[in-house]
Amino acid sequence: KMAAATMSPYFGQQMSSKNDLVPAWTSQEVSTGTTIMALEYDGGVVIGADSRTTTGAYIANRVTDKLTPIHDRIFCCRSGSAADTQAIADVVTYQLGFHSIELDEPPLVETAANLFRASCYRYREELTAGILVAGWDRRKGGQVYCVPIGGMLVRQPVSVGGSGSSYIYGFMDSNYKPNMTKDQCLELTAAAVSLAMERDGSSGGVVRLASISKDGVERRVILGNQLPKYSTH
Amino acid sequence: MEKRSVDSRVRGVSTGTTILAATFDGGVVIGSDSRASIGGEYVSSKTINKVVQVHDQIFCCMAGSLADAQAVTKAAKFHLSFHSVQMETPPLVIAAASVLQELCYNNKEELQAGFITAGWDRKKGPQVGAGRGDSHTGSRDTAVQSNSTYWRVAAVLIPCVPPQVYVVPLGGMLVGQPVTIGGSGSTYIYGYVDAKYKPNMSREECLQFATNALALAMGRDNVSGGVAHLVVITETGVEHVVVPGNKLPKFHNE
Numbered sequence: 001k002m003a004a005a006t007m008s009p010y011f012g013q014q015m016s017s018k019n020d021l022v023p024a025w026t027s028q029e030v031s032t033g034t035t036i037m038a039l040e041y042d043g044g045v046v047i048g049a050d051s052r053t054t055t056g057a058y059i060a061n062r063v064t065d066k067l068t069p070i071h072d073r074i075f076c077c078r079s080g081s082a083a084d085t086q087a088i089a090d091v092v093t094y095q096l097g098f099h100s101i102e103l104d105e106p107p108l109v110e111t112a113a114n115l116f117r118a119s120c121y122r123y124r125e126e127l128t129a130g131i132l133v134a135g136w137d138r139r140k141g142g143q144v145y146c147v148p149i150g151g152m153l154v155r156q157p158v159s160v161g162g163s164g165s166s167y168i169y170g171f172m173d174s175n176y177k178p179n180m181t182k183d184q185c186l187e188l189t190a191a192a193v194s195l196a197m198e199r200d201g202s203s204g205g206v207v208r209l210a211s212i213s214k215d216g217v218e219r220r221v222i223l224g225n226q227l228p229k230y231s232t233h
Numbered sequence: 234m235e236k237r238s239v240d241s242r243v244r245g246v247s248t249g250t251t252i253l254a255a256t257f258d259g260g261v262v263i264g265s266d267s268r269a270s271i272g273g274e275y276v277s278s279k280t281i282n283k284v285v286q287v288h289d290q291i292f293c294c295m296a297g298s299l300a301d302a303q304a305v306t307k308a309a310k311f312h313l314s315f316h317s318v319q320m321e322t323p324p325l326v327i328a329a330a331s332v333l334q335e336l337c338y339n340n341k342e343e344l345q346a347g348f349i350t351a352g353w354d355r356k357k358g359p360q361v362g363a364g365r366g367d368s369h370t371g372s373r374d375t376a377v378q379s380n381s382t383y384w385r386v387a388a389v390l391i392p393c394v395p396p397q398v399y400v401v402p403l404g405g406m407l408v409g410q411p412v413t414i415g416g417s418g419s420t421y422i423y424g425y426v427d428a429k430y431k432p433n434m435s436r437e438e439c440l441q442f443a444t445n446a447l448a449l450a451m452g453r454d455n456v457s458g459g460v461a462h463l464v465v466i467t468e469t470g471v472e473h474v475v476v477p478g479n480k481l482p483k484f485h486n487e
Contacts, residue, residue, distance in 0.1 A: 170449035171424035173484040195424035230427040 033202025035164030044213030121151025249456025251418030291352030338405025
């Protein structure tokens with residue numbers, strides 16, 4: 001049985017502002033309340049995310065890139081506090097780069113995931129970060145690791161995260177099948193993220209996709225008007 | 234569904250259930266899970282039926298506090314039967330939904346219950362003039378304004394109201410939609426329902442869609458579970474379908 005810890009919805013709701021002349025969002029933390037997703041296929045991984053960063057009700061960045069490279073063939077998808085996840089990603093990028101030079105070999109995805117887990121677990125009281133680590137290495141091929149809030153680590157063939165993820169669990173459970181091709185994975189990711197963006201107020205903008213395999217990383221963007229449409233009701 | 238009392242000033246508390254209703258070509262399917270829980274820790278009933286009959290061809294699904302929901306549906310049943318005696322005709326589905334809405338809105342401080350209403354009704358007597366040629370509208374606005382449609386049979390126009398689904402959530406809003414979901418388990422199937430629901434499905438397709446949706450929600454929500462209770466309402470009558478837990482569709486991660 002696959003266990004999946006749910007990401008808590010976005011936080012940082014300080015309801016009282018200092019005075020009424022200043023809007024509430026100036027005192028609210030920047031959050032990537034978001035939808036992120038990663039899937040394994042035979043030969044690599046596909047990752048996807050929306051592009052909205054909010055401070056309360058204001059969208060601070062509507063074209064955010066939440067797919068952050070950690071190494072040549074390892075990416076992470078960030079959800080939760082923008083500051084926390086950026087800081088952790090920077091730390092892990094440094095640690096992994098150093099480790100890879102020492103080893104004189106490309107690092108393993110499992111190593112990267114463990115570095116994330118180490119930081120997220122040790123500082124679990126101070127941090128709010130839900131991260132998906134995905135990539136390709138020579139030993140185990142495409143892998144997806146989920147490091148939710150609290151600092152658990154679990155490998156899953158498909159994982160979703162962020163506030164928008166609740167709305168697409170049913171869609172993912174029914175549409176994911178093992179051994180899909182890369183293009184099927186890309187289509188599924190784009191569809192799922194679009195569905196979540198339509199229902200979750202903290203997700204929106206464009207859909208960013210990336211596929212990682214032994215041949216490298218391919219990135220693409222699907223703009224708002226090109227997204228699949230589902231609103232018949 | 235929670236049996237313990239909850240501070241009524243606390244709003245937005247998710248309640249332990251999954252309910253849904255969907256229209257298809259010729260009728261509606263309304264369904265729910267069968268679990269009643271206390272505080273999300275103890276399952277107080279594995280086989281409760283949350284689909285309640287409020288009139289011959291009108292059913293409601295309840296979500297929220299079981300006590301509140303049962304009290305409201307009992308009152309609604311009474312109001313509706315009185316109304317139908319006064320009007321000398323079976324009530325319209327929107328009348329049933331409005332009765333629930335009035336009860337929920339006027340008592341919104343004390344109540345913690347939400348409802349989905351679905352059924353079939355037929356307006357009597359021919360009406361000439363405005364109407365739509367298509368037999369199903371599928372859009373949110375027209376469902377609320379009880380639109381009339383016509384089926385042309387030879388040279389006679391027979392007006393009838395298409396099957397509708399209404400949702401009355403916490404607070405007492407009333408909205409008509411072709412498909413609607415509710416309860417704590419519904420958050421997990423918004424994506425599935427948005428992607429998979431199509432207007433004018435066949436009866437079998439719609440039943441399969443509803444069963445799948447309930448099974449997916451029960452698989453992810455710990456306070457939804459048990460069996461799937463489904464009711465199919467068409468012009469000809471009402472059919473109950475119960476899908477036991479071990480016969481529910483299984484997905485890749487089970």
